[in-house]
Amino acid sequence: MIHSIDQKITQFTDGECCGFRELYEKFSGPVRGLLYRIFPQCSLDDAVQEVFVKIWKGLPRFEGRSSLKVWIFQIAHRVAIDALRQGKNKKVESILEEIEVPSEEHRMIHQNWVRHLLGEFSLEHRSVLVLFFMEELSLEEIAAIQEVPVGTVKSRLHYAKQKMRESLEREGVL
Amino acid sequence: MSIESKNLSDERLGAFLKTHAPTPPPAPATEYARLCKKIETCSAKSWQVRLRRWGLVLSSVLAILTLVAVGIYQYRSYVIETVTVETIAELPSSLLLLNSDLTEEEFRSPVEDWNIFAEAVTVQSM
Numbered sequence: 020m021i022h023s024i025d026q027k028i029t030q031f032t033d034g035e036c037c038g039f040r041e042l043y044e045k046f047s048g049p050v051r052g053l054l055y056r057i058f059p060q061c062s063l064d065d066a067v068q069e070v071f072v073k074i075w076k077g078l079p080r081f082e083g084r085s086s087l088k089v090w091i092f093q094i095a096h097r098v099a100i101d102a103l104r105q106g107k108n109k110k111v112e113s114i115l116e117e118i119e120v121p122s123e124e125h126r127m128i129h130q131n132w133v134r135h136l137l138g139e140f141s142l143e144h145r146s147v148l149v150l151f152f153m154e155e156l157s158l159e160e161i162a163a164i165q166e167v168p169v170g171t172v173k174s175r176l177h178y179a180k181q182k183m184r185e186s187l188e189r190e191g192v193l
Numbered sequence: 194m195s196i197e198s199k200n201l202s203d204e205r206l207g208a209f210l211k212t213h214a215p216t217p218p219p220a221p222a223t224e225y226a227r228l229c230k231k232i233e234t235c236s237a238k239s240w241q242v243r244l245r246r247w248g249l250v251l252s253s254v255l256a257i258l259t260l261v262a263v264g265i266y267q268y269r270s271y272v273i274e275t276v277t278v279e280t281i282a283e284l285p286s287s288l289l290l291l292n293s294d295l296t297e298e299e300f301r302s303p304v305e306d307w308n309i310f311a312e313a314v315t316v317q318s319m
Binding site: 043047052071184 | 203206207209210211213214215216217218220221224225227228231232235239
């Protein structure tokens, strides 16, 4: 099984990664960032672990229909949704309340404030904003990750952008 | 939505969000080792699950085979004990004559009377 996983990793990263450890080193940061931005949950370390266990289990069946990055993000997305549904972690709302809103003079440069703003969005809209602007993925890639049609992604993105603009203007950021 | 909102381009919004993307806290240094341990446990568990599944399949097959064997045995007993008697009833009387102590005259006509036949069978079985 290890041999087959290593082969897959080499094949689908065009030889950039040769084993699971390299794959972990390459993608653990992006996965961690994605989970942190989309799902403000306390057990971030556990969620990342769960994603990589699922990657380990799923790699032998991965056929390369999407890019490896999209596939990994799709797994991360599912893990986070499952965790939220099962209520393993604290509810998003309660966690967001705990995030301190920075003072007026610092809030524009304070990342927690953006995180707090994102927390005002629904899961779908937050996710689409993060994937589009922060991860710089295409609409098609986001559709694959969220497992919805591209049209749905466009509509979610339109609404999310509009709401974010309003929030930023309300706060006098832009 | 205000006119200003509309004027705020996607590029500016994107640049702002990209610059201020929340950064997660750094992962503990032992995360990969912990992951390896977790994967090992999962692999062991998956083997246990596979073994359990195979055990279940094998025991099911054995149970089915046992049932079939018992069925065959029961059917064989039924054929020997019941059907044979019925088959004998359909045999020509000359064959019954060979296996009975009755005289030839008693079997000259076909077996019509069940009592005579029953007597023949009883005699044969004794």
